[in-house]
Amino acid sequence: MSLQDFLNLAELEDAARAQLAATTLSYYDGGANDELTVRANKASYARLSLLPRVMVDISKIDLGTTLLGTPLKLPIGIAPSAMHGLAHPDAECATARAAATMGSLMTLSTLSNSTIEAVSEAAPGRWWFQLYLYRDREVSRALVQRAEATGAGALVLTVDAAYLGRRERLKRLPMVVPDILALPNIGGAHSNPLEYFVSLLDTTLSWTDLAWLRGLTDLPIILKGILTPEDAVLAAEHGCHVWVSNHGGRQLDTAVTAIEMLPEISAAVKGRCELYLDGGVTRGTDVLKALALGADAVFLGRAALWGLAVAGEAGVAYTLKLLEDELRLAMALCGKTSLPELGPELVRGF
Numbered sequence: 001m002s003l004q005d006f007l008n009l010a011e012l013e014d015a016a017r018a019q020l021a022a023t024t025l026s027y028y029d030g031g032a033n034d035e036l037t038v039r040a041n042k043a044s045y046a047r048l049s050l051l052p053r054v055m056v057d058i059s060k061i062d063l064g065t066t067l068l069g070t071p072l073k074l075p076i077g078i079a080p081s082a083m084h085g086l087a088h089p090d091a092e093c094a095t096a097r098a099a100a101t102m103g104s105l106m107t108l109s110t111l112s113n114s115t116i117e118a119v120s121e122a123a124p125g126r127w128w129f130q131l132y133l134y135r136d137r138e139v140s141r142a143l144v145q146r147a148e149a150t151g152a153g154a155l156v157l158t159v160d161a162a163y164l165g166r167r168e169r170l171k172r173l174p175m176v177v178p179d180i181l182a183l184p185n186i187g188g189a190h191s192n193p194l195e196y197f198v199s200l201l202d203t204t205l206s207w208t209d210l211a212w213l214r215g216l217t218d219l220p221i222i223l224k225g226i227l228t229p230e231d232a233v234l235a236a237e238h239g240c241h242v243w244v245s246n247h248g249g250r251q252l253d254t255a256v257t258a259i260e261m262l263p264e265i266s267a268a269v270k271g272r273c274e275l276y277l278d279g280g281v282t283r284g285t286d287v288l289k290a291l292a293l294g295a296d297a298v299f300l301g302r303a304a305l306w307g308l309a310v311a312g313e314a315g316v317a318y319t320l321k322l323l324e325d326e327l328r329l330a331m332a333l334c335g336k337t338s339l340p341e342l343g344p345e346l347v348r349g350f
């Protein structure tokens with residue numbers, strides 16, 4: 001079957017599931033507790049309806065945008081997810097190259113199998129670095145300095161995962177990480193990488209720590225895992241950008257979904273910072289709804305991993321291409337020709 005035979009992201013996901021090891025799927029899929037939030041992420045989009053306008057010249061559609069100074073051909077990026085090496089031997093380098101080829105960008109997880117340096121060579125100028133804050137600040141400091149020195153465009157500080165959510169699926173069927181898959185950014189191979197990683201995390205992380213991080217780097221800082229207007233405003237007041245996310249339903253089960261909170265968060269920050277969103281995005285109409293409700297861009301978590309599993313770099317590029325084509329068509333059918341024209345009047349629901 002050639003890539004072009006896959007009509008949508010769901011078909012790519014099915015193909016990825018058919019070939020990935022059960023232990024890998026357990027990790028990639030695993031949401032917290034009853035996985036209600038995992039399901040809600042997808043269902044939230046289905047509850048929103050579009051209000052198309054007609055009799056507009058839609059012969060040309062422009063999907064271009066700029067995120068933190070980087071021009072993008074489409075408002076869709078790749079979210080940080082750990083261990084792409086379980087999906088494909090080229091790991092994060094393949095994902096990053098695909099994103100760069102498509103005029104998108106990738107956020108490199110701290111828990112990657114490819115090194116920061118390799119990814120920076122694979123996708124110069126088209127990657128951000130995701131960071132956790134460790135009890136040992138020197139580990140965090142070294143990572144920030146490596147990311148800045150190798151050309152990361154921004155730092156994405158994950159703020160919703162000081163403890164890992166209770167992923168029961170993963171407890172039942174733990175992931176198996178082959179010896180050759182090291183976590184080079186946090187010091188090599190470990191028999192239980194998640195356990196090791198959790199032991200490094202700083203559970204005291206609070207707003208006052210941002211000053212320390214700001215003192216280390218001139219890079220823009222994005223806080224990933226914000227779900228309330230109050231925290232979004234605090235993030236903006238601390239000079240950060242906001243990534244609205246419930247971590248793909250992997251942390252706090254029954255947490256609200258990003259898309260349902262986006263209108264309130266967008267109203268609260270009033271354009272003071274850039275706003276991104278992830279969770280359950282699998283259709284161009286999902287992207288359109290998020291942009292209309294105030295996001296500057298959306299990011300793909302699992303969807304990128306499915307594409308990577310099916311066909312490596314080409315599979316991730318094809319995933320982005322499918323969504324780009326779907327978004328372009330959805331915009332045209334809504335009578336919109338460029339992203340600044342999108343607003344909340346396009347969406348009904350909640």
Ligand SMILES: Cc1cc2nc3c(=O)[nH]c(=O)nc-3n(C[C@H](O)[C@H](O)[C@H](O)COP(=O)(O)O)c2cc1C
Nearest residue numbers: 028079080081082109158247248278279280301302
């Ligand atoms: C397998 C996997 C690993 C992840 N690893 C990280 C990570 O290392 N850092 C992080 O901030 N988020 C991580 N996430 C969360 C994603 O960045 C993103 O928030 C989430 O996957 C979005 O939901 P979606 O999968 O429905 O698109 C991970 C998600 C998955 C599925």
